[in-house]
Amino acid sequence: MNMIVTSATRATLNGTTSMPNGTTRPQVRIVIVGHVDHGKSTLVGRLLHETGSLPEGKLEMLKAVSARRGMPFEWSFLLDALQTERDQGITIDTTQIRFRTNSRDIVLIDAPGHAEFLRNMITGASQADGAVLIIDALEGVRDQTRRHGYLLHLLGVKQVAIVVNKMDRVDFSADRFKEISDEISAHLKSLGVTPTAVIPISARDGDGVAERTDRIGWYKGPTVVEALDRLEPARPLEALALRLPVQAIYKFDDRRIVAGRIESGSLKAGEEIVIMPAGKIAKIKTVESWPVTPVASRQGAGRSVGITLDRELFVERGDIIAHAGTAPRETRRLRARIFWLHDKPLAKGDQLLVRCGPKESRATVVAIEKAVDPGELESSENKAIGRNHVGEIDVSLSNPIATDPYTENPRTGRLVIEISGRIAGGGLVLSVDAGQRAVPVDIVPVESALRPDERSARYQHNGAVVWLTGLPASGKSTLAKALERRLFTIGGSPILLDGDTLRAGLNSDLGFSAADRSENIRRLAEVATHLARNGHIAIVAAVSPAREDRATARRIADTTFREIYVATPAEVCESRDPKGHYAKARSGALQSFTGIGNDYQPPQGAELTIDTSTRSVADATDAIEQMLKASGVLFDEAVDLAANI
Amino acid sequence: MDHLDQLEAQSIYIFREAFARLKKIALLWSLGKDSNVMIWLARKAFFGRMPFPALHVDTGKKFPEMYRFRDHYGKEWELDLRVEPCPPIDAVDPTLPPAARSAARKTEGLKMALAKFGFDGLIAGIRRDEEATRAKERVFSPRGLEGNWDVRDQPPEFWDHFNASPPQGAHLRIHPILHWTEADIWAYTKRENIPIIPLYLSQNGKRYRSLGDQDITNPVNSTASTIDEILIELERTKVPERAGRALDHETEDAFERLRVAGYL
Numbered sequence: 037m038n039m040i041v042t043s044a045t046r047a048t049l050n051g052t053t054s055m056p057n058g059t060t061r062p063q064v065r066i067v068i069v070g071h072v073d074h075g076k077s078t079l080v081g082r083l084l085h086e087t088g089s090l091p092e093g094k095l096e097m098l099k100a101v102s103a104r105r106g107m108p109f110e111w112s113f114l115l116d117a118l119q120t121e122r123d124q125g126i127t128i129d130t131t132q133i134r135f136r137t138n139s140r141d142i143v144l145i146d147a148p149g150h151a152e153f154l155r156n157m158i159t160g161a162s163q164a165d166g167a168v169l170i171i172d173a174l175e176g177v178r179d180q181t182r183r184h185g186y187l188l189h190l191l192g193v194k195q196v197a198i199v200v201n202k203m204d205r206v207d208f209s210a211d212r213f214k215e216i217s218d219e220i221s222a223h224l225k226s227l228g229v230t231p232t233a234v235i236p237i238s239a240r241d242g243d244g245v246a247e248r249t250d251r252i253g254w255y256k257g258p259t260v261v262e263a264l265d266r267l268e269p270a271r272p273l274e275a276l277a278l279r280l281p282v283q284a285i286y287k288f289d290d291r292r293i294v295a296g297r298i299e300s301g302s303l304k305a306g307e308e309i310v311i312m313p314a315g316k317i318a319k320i321k322t323v324e325s326w327p328v329t330p331v332a333s334r335q336g337a338g339r340s341v342g343i344t345l346d347r348e349l350f351v352e353r354g355d356i357i358a359h360a361g362t363a364p365r366e367t368r369r370l371r372a373r374i375f376w377l378h379d380k381p382l383a384k385g386d387q388l389l390v391r392c393g394p395k396e397s398r399a400t401v402v403a404i405e406k407a408v409d410p411g412e413l414e415s416s417e418n419k420a421i422g423r424n425h426v427g428e429i430d431v432s433l434s435n436p437i438a439t440d441p442y443t444e445n446p447r448t449g450r451l452v453i454e455i456s457g458r459i460a461g462g463g464l465v466l467s468v469d470a471g472q473r474a475v476p477v478d479i480v481p482v483e484s485a486l487r488p489d490e491r492s493a494r495y496q497h498n499g500a501v502v503w504l505t506g507l508p509a510s511g512k513s514t515l516a517k518a519l520e521r522r523l524f525t526i527g528g529s530p531i532l533l534d535g536d537t538l539r540a541g542l543n544s545d546l547g548f549s550a551a552d553r554s555e556n557i558r559r560l561a562e563v564a565t566h567l568a569r570n571g572h573i574a575i576v577a578a579v580s581p582a583r584e585d586r587a588t589a590r591r592i593a594d595t596t597f598r599e600i601y602v603a604t605p606a607e608v609c610e611s612r613d614p615k616g617h618y619a620k621a622r623s624g625a626l627q628s629f630t631g632i633g634n635d636y637q638p639p640q641g642a643e644l645t646i647d648t649s650t651r652s653v654a655d656a657t658d659a660i661e662q663m664l665k666a667s668g669v670l671f672d673e674a675v676d677l678a679a680n681i
Numbered sequence: 682m683d684h685l686d687q688l689e690a691q692s693i694y695i696f697r698e699a700f701a702r703l704k705k706i707a708l709l710w711s712l713g714k715d716s717n718v719m720i721w722l723a724r725k726a727f728f729g730r731m732p733f734p735a736l737h738v739d740t741g742k743k744f745p746e747m748y749r750f751r752d753h754y755g756k757e758w759e760l761d762l763r764v765e766p767c768p769p770i771d772a773v774d775p776t777l778p779p780a781a782r783s784a785a786r787k788t789e790g791l792k793m794a795l796a797k798f799g800f801d802g803l804i805a806g807i808r809r810d811e812e813a814t815r816a817k818e819r820v821f822s823p824r825g826l827e828g829n830w831d832v833r834d835q836p837p838e839f840w841d842h843f844n845a846s847p848p849q850g851a852h853l854r855i856h857p858i859l860h861w862t863e864a865d866i867w868a869y870t871k872r873e874n875i876p877i878i879p880l881y882l883s884q885n886g887k888r889y890r891s892l893g894d895q896d897i898t899n900p901v902n903s904t905a906s907t908i909d910e911i912l913i914e915l916e917r918t919k920v921p922e923r924a925g926r927a928l929d930h931e932t933e934d935a936f937e938r939l940r941v942a943g944y945l
Contacts, residue, residue: 063684090919134810134862162839191839283697288730295726297694326729338682340693342728353701377837391842394701450840457846459837 061136062269067145067161069188070170071180075201079170079239080133080146081111083260086246089135090114111240137265158375158462161188166195166232166267168260169220173206173236177219183409183424185220189227190375190426190464192446196224197263198234203252204241210254233263273337276300277362278309279440279448281393282355286342293324293342294351299393299447301359302336303343311349312356312438313366315547319346337447354395356438356448364438364448366545367468371405373428374421374463378455381420382429389454390431392465396454397435404429421461428466436545441465484570491571492671495529499568500669501561501593502660504577505586506602507636508617508629509609511648511656515602516577518657523573528670531567533560535578554585561589568596573669581630583637598667600660601642608649643667685869688861689722694841695820695857696726699802700733702845703853706802707763709791709945710735712747713892714877715806718866719858720758721875723804734761736803738790740783741766742894750878765794774942780897781939788943792828801847804855805945810862811922814937821845822854828943830854854945863890863922864915871908882906890922899925 068076081098084090094114102110133144145164161167167188171181188196198220206212217234224231236252237244237260243251246261258266278301286293303309307320322330324342335341345351356364370390376382382401390399405428407421421427442449442464452462492498502519504512516532523530535556539546543559546552557580564574580586590597610618621629630636644663646656664670682690699706708723708731710716723731737751755762767790773782795803809816819835821843836844847853858866870877880889880900887900901920905911936944 133816158837158839283694284701286727288728288732291728293728295697297690324728326725329728336682338687338690340690340697340726394698452840452842454844458844459839459842462837462839462842 061139061141063141063143064166064264064267064269065143065145065164066166066168066264066267067164067188067193068168068170069161069184071172071175071178071184074170074172074175074178074181075239076146076170077114078111079168079199079201079237079245079260080144081114082239082242082245083144084114084133084135085111086242087135087137087261137261139265140267142264158187158191158377161191161193162462164191164193165270166197166264167193168197168199168264170199170201171216171220173200173202173209173212173216176216177223181220182223185224185229186227186426187375189224189229190373192442192464194229195232195267196229197260197267198224198231199244199260200234200236201239203236203243204238208236208243208251213255232266233258235260235263273300273447274302276337276445276447278303278357278359279364279445280341280343280357281395281448282351282353282357283394284353285351291324291344292348293344294357295340295342296357296394297340298335298337300337300445301362302334303341303357304334305330305332305343308360309345309357310360310363311351312358312363313436313545314350314355315363315366316349317360318349320344321346354393356393356395358438364440364445365468366436366438368433368436368545369402370431370433370437370439370451370468371428371466372431372451372463373426373466374453374461375426376421376423376461378460379423380455381422382427382453382461383420388431388460390433390437390451391454392437392439392451393448395435395437397433397437399431399433399453402430402432426463439465439468441467486571488569488571491529495527495571497523497528497573497664497670498596498668499571500573500596500598500664501564501568501589502573502575502598502600502664503564503580503586503589503593504575504600504602505580505639505642506604507606507609508579509612509614510602510604511646511653512577512579512602514653515600515646515648515656515660516575518653519575519660522657522661523670529572531572531574533564533567533574533576533578535560535576535580538563550582553582554588557582557585557589558592561592564589565593565596568593573664579630579636581636583639586639598644598664598669599639599642600663601639601645602648603638603645604648685865685872688858688865688869689725691860692719692722692857693726695843695855696723696804698841698843698845699804699821699855699857700727702843703802703847703855705733705798705800706804706855707734707736707798707800708804709806710737710751710760710762711806711892711945712737712743712751712878713806714866714870714881715808715858715861717754717875717877718861718869719804719806720760721873722857724758731758731760733804734763734798736794736798736800737762737764738787738794739764739766740786740790740894742896744878744880744892744895746878746880747892750876754876763794763798765790765797768793777938781936783894783897784944785939785942787945788828788939791943795828795852800852802845802853802855804857806858807856807945808861808863808866809859812936814940815859818854818856818859819843820856820859822856823847824852824854824943826851828852830941830943832941864912867908867911867915871912877908881911883910889925891926893926897926901925 068080070076098114099109135142169184171177200213200216213236221231235244235257236255243249244259246259248259279299280296281299282294283296286295303320305320305323309320310317321344323335324344325331358364384401384404386401388399390397407425407427409425440449449465452459454460504516506512513534520530520532538560543556546556560576560578564576567574613619617626617629620626708719767786773785773789777785807815819838824830880892882888883903883906886902888903889900903914905914
């Protein structure tokens with residue numbers, strides 16, 4: 037016996053035919069959801085029958101299958117194709133089926149209602165433009181009904197038609213219908229979803245599906261078919277800002293093609309773009325295609341494209357290409373509203389993999405803000421999000437991710453969570469700047485095997501952070517290197533941490549916004565302090581213009597911190613200009629450069645101040661050495677020891 | 682973007698995900714209309730070349746026209762073509778009904794090819810509208826170590842995020858045209874001018890809607906001798922696409938059993 041569902045796209049109800057495969061008609065994808073046994077599969081079977089979409093012999097086959105099982109005729113056997121499903125009378129997995137109304141091609145996604153198979157319901161519903169939520173008139177609104185309502189809201193399905201089924205079992209009571217209608221409408225409205233219709237039906241007998249029968253004569257609204265006919269296809273995404281997440285870079289010939297799907301907005305050869313999160317700028321040289329290339333026309337959302345750039349830049353999978361000025365924000369912190377499908381509850385401190393389009397990043401759950409069973413809608417303890425529950429979480433990412441809040445871009449503002457290589461949950465990005473809370477993982481710092489005095493005995497100094505601050509070209513790096521050489525010569529263990537050097541690696545994800553500059557200083561201070569605690573002298577050379585940031589560094593390094601203000605006058609610094617930064621800044625080519633503006637805040641309580649325009653390098657280094665001795669970093673014996681060798 | 686543009690863009694996206702996220706993939710080329718469209722889409726996705734092999738698991742019982750087509754276009758499209766034989770019928774589960782048993786040779790041949798080359802992903806041209814168990818498929822569908830499909834434990838798949846980490850030794854089936862219909866395939870074949878095997882066109886009042894092995898595939902009654910006529914015929918017919926495939930109809934669950942065991 038053959039269980040084929042229709043492959044025949046057929047004439048519409050009123051007999052008119054349109055183009056093959058409906059290319060001229062809008063296509064709408066709808067999902068049917070509801071509590072188990074509330075009649076989803078029956079409604080689907082009835083819809084196919086009433087719209088003339090059943091293949092030849094199907095009805096007879098269903099009758100035979102029902103008869104063989106000694107059951108009355110069962111529509112649901114149409115979709116419950118799997119033997120297990122027919123035997124147990126439940127739909128296990130989502131399926132898709134096509135039919136037509138007067139004005140629409142409908143792709144109908146049948147989703148299982150059983151709590152066990154919620155992941156399949158989400159798999160189905162995530163692809164839908166609209167939904168039909170089915171409720172048994174006798175049983176009324178159940179936990180699973182509310183759960184489905186909540187998930188539709190969470191998945192961003194805005195058009196929801198409510199169908200109150202099995203009206204025959206409540207004698208087509210208008211009062212019972214109103215009761216259920218009021219309850220579910222109130223529930224959905226509390227979630228911000230307005231039902232497009234609430235329809236009383238009997239799917240088994242056909243009342244209210246394609247026709248309004250006498251038995252529901254009191255009902256004046258649309259039938260199910262009419263309600264489906266009014267659903268709108270998905271909102272066009274071309275009007276939003278350009279987002280082209282990079283899937284891959286291909287170099288099959290002399291072209292270096294950046295390939296991906298335009299999630300929103302549009303692009304065209306010749307346009308300037310920015311590659312996030314690195315923030316690199318380039319122009320689109322060509323839009324490549326096959327068999328004809330290049331393509332001159334503008335390419336919009338939904339297209340899978342390939343572009344070449346006018347310069348060789350490092351681009352990788354997961355980067356997002358946007359137009360400058362409307363680029364997505366990059367972040368290492370997200371707040372997201374998620375649904376959880378994994379057996380093990382999601383808890384604070386859990387390590388995950390977050391995928392945002394093709395970009396993936398390791399992540400840690402910093403906080404569970406909310407954990408709710410959408411069936412009961414009671415906020416449970418904020419400790420963990422159980423299977424099939426929803427919640428709001430803060431996550432900290434190990435790689436910066438460029439993304440948008442879902443309210444600004446529904447395509448890029450969503451993520452999935454993977455555990456052990458399998459999708460375990462998903463959700464919407466609520467905001468990209470979750471609070472700067474410490475990651476509360478159970479961190480147990482590992483102590484060094486060596487005691488501080490063991491190291492001091494060898495190096496003849498204590499660990500320290502020597503922080504050189506001052507305008508660009510004031511002479512910080514020169515002094516730092518001279519000091520490094522001096523300390524090494526006397527048997528010490530100096531380590532140079534130059535701001536620019538660290539920006540090339542450890543801090544390459546940071547830009548020059550105030551927040552990024554603070555983070556840059558914080559990391560420098562953390563690394564330097566770690567070295568100091570292990571007995572080394574960390575010499576930091578960094579402009580570090582903000583007094584507040586240097587105060588943070590001092591807090592981190594605590595008693596090991598020694599600040600040196602390299603107070604060379606600004607005009608001397610500008611006349612030196614070894615890196616050409618001042619000239620560039622004067623011409624306007626270098627934005628946010630400290631030195632031309634007056635955003636440098638000189639230290640007030642530095643341990644030492646040096647003006648390199650009036651002192652030689654050797655003289656200045658002597659002064660630093662003296663200061664380090666005087667403040668207990670260098671031991672006098674060390675010098676003697678060196679002198680004796 | 683029209684309907685065909687949307688289908689094409691989505692398939693290209695899937696191809697690129699498969700190529701980016703799996704180590705060693707191959708495209709299963711059955712020589713039929715669907716897998717020909719797939720090869721075309723792959724060449725679109727990768728700008729003219731298909732950067733992985735085309736695998737023909739050969740039962741040795743295809744129509745001569747199909748072998749001619751394979752040999753000709755395998756060269757013209759510059760495919761890295763691997764032809765792998767299937768084991769004899771005696772090696773296949775004897776409890777299956779005859780046509781299904783014959784088809785199951787292909788499942789066994791597939792397993793042998795997987796073991797031989799160590800593919801972690803196989804791109805297959807199944808469509809949801811072909812058959813009801815296929816309608817329940819994922820785009821990236823994990824297979825067990827025996828090539829089996831666990832329909833009760835399919836991973837969640839949403840928003841075009843696919844599970845692409847097969848367990849050690851197992852593989853994934855990737856379905857880039859799962860969302861296409863039979864009519865879409867023909868409309869696209871016509872638009873892109875993709876070559877077809879003439880058996881799909883009517884001769885003496887009959888044509889093949891679906892091509893399989895000679896001994897278990899039958900033609901349907903049809904006067905459609907051009908793609909345009911096929912599209913009109915599909916618009917009107919209520920005969921299912923696989924009506925001519927004997928193996929689907931032997932028992933209620935014959936096809937489901939085959940698929941669970943690893944059949945396409």
